[in-house]
Amino acid sequence: MELRPVLYILGILLSVLALSMTIPMIADLYVGHEDWKVFFLCMVFTAFFGGALTLSNSGHNLRITHRQGFLMITLTWVALCFFSATPLWMSGLGISFTDAFFEATSGITTTGATVLTDLDNMPRGILLWRALLQWLGGIGIVLMAMSILPFLKVGGMQLFQTELSENEKAIPRTAKFASSIGSIYLALTIVNIVCYRLAGMEFFDATAHALSTISTGGFSTRDSSFTQFEGAAIEIIAITFMILGGLPFILYMKALGGDWKALFRDSQVRWFLSIVLIVTIIMTAYLLLSSHAGFGTSLLHALFNIVSVITGTGYTNEDYGRWGGLPVSIFFFLMVVGACAGSTTCGIKIFRFQVLYAVTDVQIKKLIFPNGVFIPHYNGRPIPESVPISVMSFFFLFALIFALVAVILSMMGLDFMTSMSASATALSNVGPGLGEVIGPAGTFKPLSDGAKWILSVTMILGRLELFPLLVMLSPQFWRK
Amino acid sequence: MELRPVLYILGILLSVLALSMTIPMIADLYVGHEDWKVFFLCMVFTAFFGGALTLSNSGHNLRITHRQGFLMITLTWVALCFFSATPLWMSGLGISFTDAFFEATSGITTTGATVLTDLDNMPRGILLWRALLQWLGGIGIVLMAMSILPFLKVGGMQLFQTELSENEKAIPRTAKFASSIGSIYLALTIVNIVCYRLAGMEFFDATAHALSTISTGGFSTRDSSFTQFEGAAIEIIAITFMILGGLPFILYMKALGGDWKALFRDSQVRWFLSIVLIVTIIMTAYLLLSSHAGFGTSLLHALFNIVSVITGTGYTNEDYGRWGGLPVSIFFFLMVVGACAGSTTCGIKIFRFQVLYAVTDVQIKKLIFPNGVFIPHYNGRPIPESVPISVMSFFFLFALIFALVAVILSMMGLDFMTSMSASATALSNVGPGLGEVIGPAGTFKPLSDGAKWILSVTMILGRLELFPLLVMLSPQFWRK
Numbered sequence: 024m025e026l027r028p029v030l031y032i033l034g035i036l037l038s039v040l041a042l043s044m045t046i047p048m049i050a051d052l053y054v055g056h057e058d059w060k061v062f063f064l065c066m067v068f069t070a071f072f073g074g075a076l077t078l079s080n081s082g083h084n085l086r087i088t089h090r091q092g093f094l095m096i097t098l099t100w101v102a103l104c105f106f107s108a109t110p111l112w113m114s115g116l117g118i119s120f121t122d123a124f125f126e127a128t129s130g131i132t133t134t135g136a137t138v139l140t141d142l143d144n145m146p147r148g149i150l151l152w153r154a155l156l157q158w159l160g161g162i163g164i165v166l167m168a169m170s171i172l173p174f175l176k177v178g179g180m181q182l183f184q185t186e187l188s189e190n191e192k193a194i195p196r197t198a199k200f201a202s203s204i205g206s207i208y209l210a211l212t213i214v215n216i217v218c219y220r221l222a223g224m225e226f227f228d229a230t231a232h233a234l235s236t237i238s239t240g241g242f243s244t245r246d247s248s249f250t251q252f253e254g255a256a257i258e259i260i261a262i263t264f265m266i267l268g269g270l271p272f273i274l275y276m277k278a279l280g281g282d283w284k285a286l287f288r289d290s291q292v293r294w295f296l297s298i299v300l301i302v303t304i305i306m307t308a309y310l311l312l313s314s315h316a317g318f319g320t321s322l323l324h325a326l327f328n329i330v331s332v333i334t335g336t337g338y339t340n341e342d343y344g345r346w347g348g349l350p351v352s353i354f355f356f357l358m359v360v361g362a363c364a365g366s367t368t369c370g371i372k373i374f375r376f377q378v379l380y381a382v383t384d385v386q387i388k389k390l391i392f393p394n395g396v397f398i399p400h401y402n403g404r405p406i407p408e409s410v411p412i413s414v415m416s417f418f419f420l421f422a423l424i425f426a427l428v429a430v431i432l433s434m435m436g437l438d439f440m441t442s443m444s445a446s447a448t449a450l451s452n453v454g455p456g457l458g459e460v461i462g463p464a465g466t467f468k469p470l471s472d473g474a475k476w477i478l479s480v481t482m483i484l485g486r487l488e489l490f491p492l493l494v495m496l497s498p499q500f501w502r503k
Numbered sequence: 504m505e506l507r508p509v510l511y512i513l514g515i516l517l518s519v520l521a522l523s524m525t526i527p528m529i530a531d532l533y534v535g536h537e538d539w540k541v542f543f544l545c546m547v548f549t550a551f552f553g554g555a556l557t558l559s560n561s562g563h564n565l566r567i568t569h570r571q572g573f574l575m576i577t578l579t580w581v582a583l584c585f586f587s588a589t590p591l592w593m594s595g596l597g598i599s600f601t602d603a604f605f606e607a608t609s610g611i612t613t614t615g616a617t618v619l620t621d622l623d624n625m626p627r628g629i630l631l632w633r634a635l636l637q638w639l640g641g642i643g644i645v646l647m648a649m650s651i652l653p654f655l656k657v658g659g660m661q662l663f664q665t666e667l668s669e670n671e672k673a674i675p676r677t678a679k680f681a682s683s684i685g686s687i688y689l690a691l692t693i694v695n696i697v698c699y700r701l702a703g704m705e706f707f708d709a710t711a712h713a714l715s716t717i718s719t720g721g722f723s724t725r726d727s728s729f730t731q732f733e734g735a736a737i738e739i740i741a742i743t744f745m746i747l748g749g750l751p752f753i754l755y756m757k758a759l760g761g762d763w764k765a766l767f768r769d770s771q772v773r774w775f776l777s778i779v780l781i782v783t784i785i786m787t788a789y790l791l792l793s794s795h796a797g798f799g800t801s802l803l804h805a806l807f808n809i810v811s812v813i814t815g816t817g818y819t820n821e822d823y824g825r826w827g828g829l830p831v832s833i834f835f836f837l838m839v840v841g842a843c844a845g846s847t848t849c850g851i852k853i854f855r856f857q858v859l860y861a862v863t864d865v866q867i868k869k870l871i872f873p874n875g876v877f878i879p880h881y882n883g884r885p886i887p888e889s890v891p892i893s894v895m896s897f898f899f900l901f902a903l904i905f906a907l908v909a910v911i912l913s914m915m916g917l918d919f920m921t922s923m924s925a926s927a928t929a930l931s932n933v934g935p936g937l938g939e940v941i942g943p944a945g946t947f948k949p950l951s952d953g954a955k956w957i958l959s960v961t962m963i964l965g966r967l968e969l970f971p972l973l974v975m976l977s978p979q980f981w982r983k
Contacts, residue, residue: 089873176870309914352913352922356906379899386896390656390974393569415895416866419859422902426836433832434789439937440919442832457919494870 027080028087029095034076036099040106041070043155047110051148058114058148065110072106090500092175093491096167100483103163104128107156114149125467125475130156132486133164133367135241135337135454136461138468138475142246147227153242154234161238161367162208164486165272168365169204170197177490178417179378179410182401183273183364207275212237215264222256236261239268239367241337241454248463249327249340258323258340262330269295269334269362290402291363295333295373298360302329302353309349328463332357334368337454344462351457358447359421369452369485371421377401378414420489425450428481435474445474449481507560508567509575514556516579520586521550523635527590531628538594538628545590552586570980572655573971576647580963583643584608587636594629601952608959609947610636612966613644613847615721615817615934616941618948618955622726627707633722634714641718641847642688644966645752648845649684650677657970658897659858659890662881663753663844687755692717695744702736716741719748719847721817721934728943729807729820738803738820742810749775749814749842770882771843775813775853778840782809782833789829808943812837814848817934824942831937838927839901849932849965851901857881858894900969905930908961915954925954929961 048062087095104127112123122138129136130153142150172180212233219229228244235242245251249258270292277285286292306325310316316324324341331338332354343350361370381399388397399406425446432442437460444456445467455463460470467475484492494500528542567575584607592603602618609616610633622630652660692713699709708724715722725731729738750772757765766772786805790796796804804821811818812834823830841850861879868877879886905926912922917940924936925947935943940950947955964972974980 090871093870176873348913348916348918348922349910351919352910355919356910379896382892383896383899386893387970387974387977388979390573390970391570391977391979393656412862412891412895413866415892415899416859416863418899418902419863419895422898430829430832430836433828436828438828439831439835442828443923490867490870494867497867497871499868499871 024090024094026091026094029091029098030076031080032095033099033102034073034078034080036103037069037073037106038077039073040103040159041066041073043159044069044110044152046155047148047152050151051146054147056146056148058110058146061113061115062110062148062152065106065113068109069106089175092171093494093500096171096175096487097491097495100131100487103131104479104483107131107152110152111149115146116149119472121472121475122468125479126153127156128479128482129454129467130240130242131160131163132452132482133157133160133238133240133335133369134449134452134482134486135235135335136448136456136467136478136482137242137454138466138470140246140466140468142244145244150227150231150244154231154240154244157238157240157242158212158234160486161240161268162205164369165204165208165365165367166197166201169273170200172488175491176409176413177488179375179414180364180488181407181413182374182378182410203276204272207272207279208237211264211267211275215260218260218264219257222260223254224252224257228252232261233264236264236336236338237268237367239265239334239336239362241331241335243338249338255319255323258327261338262327265330265334265336265338266296266299266362268336268367269330271363271365273365290377291374294377295362298373299326299329299333302333302357306350306353310346313347328354329357332453333360333370334362334366335370335451335453337448339455339463342462342464344457344459344464355444355447355457358444358453359425359451361451371418371451374401375414375417378406378411379418381406382411382415417489420493421450424481424484424489428477431477432474435471435477437470437474445470445478446481449478450485452482452485504570504574506571506574509571509578510556511560512575513579513582514553514558514560516583517549517553517586518557519553520583520639521546521553523639524549524590524632526635527628527632530631531626534627536595536626536628538590538626541593541595542590542628542632545586545593548589549586569655572651573974573980576651576655576967577971577975580611580643580967583611584959584963587611587632590632591629595626596629599952601955602948605947605955605959606633607636608962609934610720610722611640611643612932612962613637613640613718613720613815613849614929614932614962614966615715615815616928616936616947616958616962617722617934618946618950620726620946620948622724625724630707630711630724634711634720634724637718637720637722638692638714640966641720641748642685644849645684645688645845645847646677646681649753650680652968655971656889656893657968659855659894660844660968661887661893662854662858662890683756684752687752687759688717691744691747691755695740698740698744699737702740703734704732704737708732712741713744716744716816716818717748717847719745719814719816719842721811721815723818729818735799735803738807741818742807745810745814745816745818746776746779746842748816748847749810751843751845753845769843770857771854774857775842778853779806779809779813782813782837786830786833790826793827808834809837812933813840813850814842814846815850815931815933817928819935819943822942822944824937824939824944835924835927835937838924838933839905839931841931851898851931854881855894855897858886858891859898861886862891862895897969900973901930904961904964904969908957911957912954915951915957917950917954925950925958926961929958930965932962932965 044062044066048059051059108123108127111126112120125138173184215233215237216229231244274286303326307322310321327340328343359370361372362368364372364374385397385399428446429442440458448456524542524546528539531539588603588607591606592600605618653664695713695717696709711724754766783806787802790801807820808823839850841852842848844852844854865877865879908926909922920938921940928936
């Protein structure tokens with residue numbers, strides 16, 4: 024296999040990572056914190072590898088094949104997790120490499136599970152770095168979902184094939200496309216910062232939170248996450264931008280191209296918003312009946328946490344682990360749902376449920392009329408033949424990996440609810456789990472190193488949509 | 504739709520049920536218990552309906568169509584649950600109709616979840632009736648899985664299509680086939696009774712337990728299930744016959760026809776036994792490391808409970824809920840696995856995992872070689888085109904119904920582990936769940952009436968392999 028295009032892209036992405044390390048460095052220099060040296064060193068270290076890989080592999084054919092594609096996305100995400108962990112490891116935090124790797128992976132996969140406590144007193148450079156990792160991860164997944172995953176036909180993503188993802192990939196064209204999407208992403212982030220600032224957040228908090236809101240990441244600058252911020256306005260802004268982060272970014276491009284209705288015509292968007300609406304009604308009713316809070320508070324608490332969990336953000340403005348049996352079950356299942364394909368969110372994703380529903384519906388019709396011809400549809404169009412099996416394999420693998428990770432975690436001594444929810448929250452890149460330890464009010468710090476490594480791998484598996492890592496484990500992949 | 508063949512078969516099955524009520528009636532007469540009158544009345548009541556339906560619908564065309572097939576299996580299982588609940592309801596137990604229906608449904612679906620306590624002092628008629636229901640349910644599901652489900656193409660069961668299940672169903676031929684399978688089932692039961700008796704059980708206990716062992720039902724005559732019986736011999740007999748109940752009965756027919764090797768050639772059997780073996784090794788090692796029991800005891804406890812859960816029997820010889828985190832997680836996932844298709848067991852079943860595995864494996868190969876041609880195989884043969892989608896729809900529906908029932912149960916106030924495991928154990932027809940209330944040491948008695956009805960419906964859904972009930976909910980089914 025020709026490795027040069029793969030290493031070239033890895034080099035470029037490492038250079039981007041190195042470049043972004045200057046931001047926390049400048050922040051630490053500005054407030055006079057020692058950690059600026061750490062960011063500087065790590066930047067040099069990362070830039071060295073990035074630069075070397077880029078220079079030594081440039082100028083070649085920039086079209087990549089399927090095998091190169093799988094190798095590329097796996098290698099880049101793992102390498103990015105590793106390099107972005109270095110500043111956390113070497114900083115004044117004094118954490119182990121395991122913790123640093125977990126935190127960086129949780130950041131760049133936009134999971135938002137943390138092993139750090141006392142965030143409120145943490146140096147700004149570190150807080151900014153965590154937020155930046157999520158922001159970079161967010162745009163990374165959008166671009167990956169729009170260009171390379173449909174080309175690789177991972178888990179039914181071929182449904183979203185456009186001229187951009189057909190046949191062999193032409194990198195220059197992807198780069199042009201990436202800059203359009205990147206601009207939209209940046210614009211949304213800036214609007215989000217301004218909104219948070221206007222609603223009363225300090226500039227630094229507004230920036231850090233905007234970076235992890237639009238990327239549906241969920242890292243906060245406070246231990247208590249959104250419980251800290253007063254006023255419904257901030258929560259409504261967060262809800263809005265988490266939802267915006269959960270919609271397919273291709274629709275924003277269409278909207279900018281003049282086709283505003285595209286957003287409302289898309290059946291994935293309609294399903295996503297309907298699910299949020301229905302669950303919010305149930306949960307609000309439950310909170311009204313079971314607590315002493317009024318309608319407004321109940322609605323806001325329900326909506327905020329539901330949107331946070333379904334988009335895989337993982338912010339909390341209340342310890343919903345204490346809401347009782349029904350919310351805990353609902354949040355457990357919501358974790359794996361995810362939002363739209365082509366957004367910054369993770370999990371199984373709405374379009375897969377639509378495909379599964381359409382196929383199952385056709386199955387039931389076929390059982391009644393064995394000789395009838397029924398074709399499952401998605402978004403008003405017949406689903407291409409290869410998609411159902413692809414989506415269903417994804418669903419099966421998701422269930423299998425979920426079960427396997429849960430069993431391994433329970434082998435490491437975690438209780439039933441903790442191991443179940445840790446597996447689900449990592450695989451879906453949500454963030455907090457359920458139960459005392461890793462629930463909305465806890466952190467992943469008390470877990471053993473083994474559990475943290477398992478969960479780190481699970482987060483990467485989830486972020487890569489399961490198949491790429493498994494493809495590389497297959498002996499066929501390495502056959503000449 | 505022509506209802507006569509459906510009602511004719513319903514009539515015959517109700518007559519069989521009525522006839523079998525004479526057995527507990529005789530038992531109660533023999534020991535001089537008042538309940539014999541109840542069984543007599545219920546027998547007359549059931550025989551009246553059964554007889555009337557048979558007589559008024561006989562002599563017609565005995566071929567049935569798909570729609571009639573779905574209506575038939577749904578109607579008969581629901582009706583059988585209802586009629587077999589009547590003796591429990593009217594007996595000296597003094598339980599509500601909800602409890603009686605739950606117990607009867609749990610019996611006839613071979614689930615084995617109970618709402619009754621103080622079994623040790625219960626009249627023999629009732630104990631025998633519970634055991635008989637499981638025995639009848641067991642043979643019912645074997646026959647259904649071998650004749651009508653492949654014909655209806657439910658959840659991939661068309662894999663097991665033989666000349667018997669092709670095209671429109673001819674009832675007389677099915678009846679002949681049923682009597683061969685029934686004889687094998689009866690013979691296995693008698694051998695099981697003799698073995699239990701020789702190992703030291705009283706004749707009554709041996710009979711009642713044999714009826715619920717070979718049917719992988721799980722009702723016991725003792726509150727403490729197999730904890731009550733001393734000696735490894737009894738447990739080894741139970742393990743053997745639970746496994747025999749979990750193998751495809753068609754292979755016994757082949758073995759009797761001279762092809763003894765068929766049992767070992769079948770890949771479903773090999774997978775099933777391998778899974779039991781691997782999990783037993785892990786669990787035995789865990790028990791050796793975590794408790795003070797010796798190797799023999801650990802192995803026997805592990806093997807007994809693993810076989811009991813995976814075959815959906817639900818006997819216990821230890822409160823495995825207290826074994827700690829790992830066993831609880833493993834038992835939770837084992838619940839839904841089930842054993843072989845065409846056996847008395849329920850759950851997802853091994854062949855579906857084989858199909859899912861084969862399809863996913865092909866998917867991964869296709870990702871690597873997009874232009875390659877790969878065909879998934881089952882048991883050495885290519886899987887027919889309609890099977891993968893059928894199996895995958897089953898898997899998706901199973902997950903969906905599991906989630907829905909778990910959420911509804913938690914809405915009724917059950918805690919996380921109880922609602923999760925109750926949903927899984929009912930849908931898979933296992934029996935006990937996890938946690939304090941419904942775990943191996945508890946019963947379903949404390950649950951609310953609403954929860955019991957939900958679980959009763961879930962047990963029937965699981966037993967009918969999900970689709971038939973859903974097919975009947977579809978408006979298309981009722982269209983002329």
